[in-house]
Amino acid sequence: MSLDRKQITIDNDIFFQSVEEMLEQGLSVDIKVKGFSMRPFLRDGIESVRLVRISAEELKRGDVVLFRHNGRHTLHRYFGIREGKLIFKGDGNCCLTEQTEPAEVVARVARIIHPDGMVTDYGTKAWRRKSRHSLMCKALRTPIFIAKQIVKRVIRR
Amino acid sequence: MRIKSEYKIRKIAGENVIVAVGATNVNTTSIISFNATSVELWNALSERDFTVADVVAIIKNDYGQSEEIATRDAAAWIEKLREAKLIEE
Numbered sequence: 001m002s003l004d005r006k007q008i009t010i011d012n013d014i015f016f017q018s019v020e021e022m023l024e025q026g027l028s029v030d031i032k033v034k035g036f037s038m039r040p041f042l043r044d045g046i047e048s049v050r051l052v053r054i055s056a057e058e059l060k061r062g063d064v065v066l067f068r069h070n071g072r073h074t075l076h077r078y079f080g081i082r083e084g085k086l087i088f089k090g091d092g093n094c095c096l097t098e099q100t101e102p103a104e105v106v107a108r109v110a111r112i113i114h115p116d117g118m119v120t121d122y123g124t125k126a127w128r129r130k131s132r133h134s135l136m137c138k139a140l141r142t143p144i145f146i147a148k149q150i151v152k153r154v155i156r157r
Numbered sequence: 158m159r160i161k162s163e164y165k166i167r168k169i170a171g172e173n174v175i176v177a178v179g180a181t182n183v184n185t186t187s188i189i190s191f192n193a194t195s196v197e198l199w200n201a202l203s204e205r206d207f208t209v210a211d212v213v214a215i216i217k218n219d220y221g222q223s224e225e226i227a228t229r230d231a232a233a234w235i236e237k238l239r240e241a242k243l244i245e246e
Contacts, residue, residue: 014170015185022183030184048186113186 016066016073016106023053023107030113037090038064038075041134042112049075050111056086056102062131063122064109069098073106077135091134094145158235158244160203166196175199175243189241194220198234209235 012034022029029051033042041064042049051066059065063078067088076088076098085099112120112130120126165178169188173196177184191199201215212231216222222230238244 010170010172018167018169019185026181027178028182030182030186032186050182 012073013071019051019066019073020106023051026053028052028110029107033075035075037092037096038077038134039092040137041077041091041130042075046115048113049109050113051107052110054105054108056105059086059105059108065105066107066109067098067100068104068106069100074098075109077131089138091138092141094138094142158208158246159206160199160238160244161242162204164243166191166199175241189243195234195237 019029019031030048031051032045033047033049034044036044049064054063054065059078061078061080064075065078065088066073066075067086068074069088074088074090076090079087079089079097081087082099084102086102086105088098088100090096108122110122112127114120120130163177163179164175166173167176167178167183168174169176169185172190173193174188174190176188197219198212198215202211209228209231212234213224213227216227216230217224220227235244
């Protein structure tokens with residue numbers, strides 16, 4: 001008889017189905033951040049976030065939102081609405097944006113949980129400062145990215 | 158000893174996993190998956206005080222194991238829970 005504890009890897013889509021079920025039960029859900037598209041605001045494998053259920057109507061510009069896009073769950077910043085579609089961008093992405101239907105919104109980040117146990121709550125001064133810093137990095141990253149592309153084209157010629 | 162009340166079994170992606178469940182929050186950042194035997198022991202012993210002898214008795218009665226094997230497995234199971242900080246003494 002084996003009583004071993006084991007480590008498991010859960011497929012992202014299946015995991016988020018469970019997360020959505022828990023959110024629908026009115027629970028908030030803590031998840032570990034995966035991926036680099038929201039750095040430096042959220043770092044891969046370092047910060048965790050607390051998700052709370054939210055509808056598209058309640059979103060505010062700058063909210064960090066979990067939504068469904070192209071069959072996947074993505075956690076990016078909300079930038080507004082255009083022709084009925086919600087616009088999202090990752091802080092760490094230079095040019096990519098996502099557009100989704102309002103029904104695809106799942107949850108909003110209500111808290112960042114840092115590895116030392118400290119937390120940054122949504123709407124606080126610390127949250128706004130962190131957001132400003134992250135967006136400033138994004139603003140700088142875009143012209144650098146464009147300049148790199150131009151240099152690459154010139155070198156190819 | 159007693160299983161900490163904030164830890165509950167939840168079915169996530171077809172796996173029985175132990176997660177920290179508060180009144181309003183579920184923490185999935187550190188989840189532990191148990192096999193069927195562990196789940197059965199967990200269900201039988203949660204929400205009450207228990208001793209090593211209680212675990213041994215369940216393993217003997219439910220799985221027909223000898224005293225020796227049941228004692229060994231009970232000690233191993235409790236040790237796993239201790240390592241994962243899932244029980245309070």
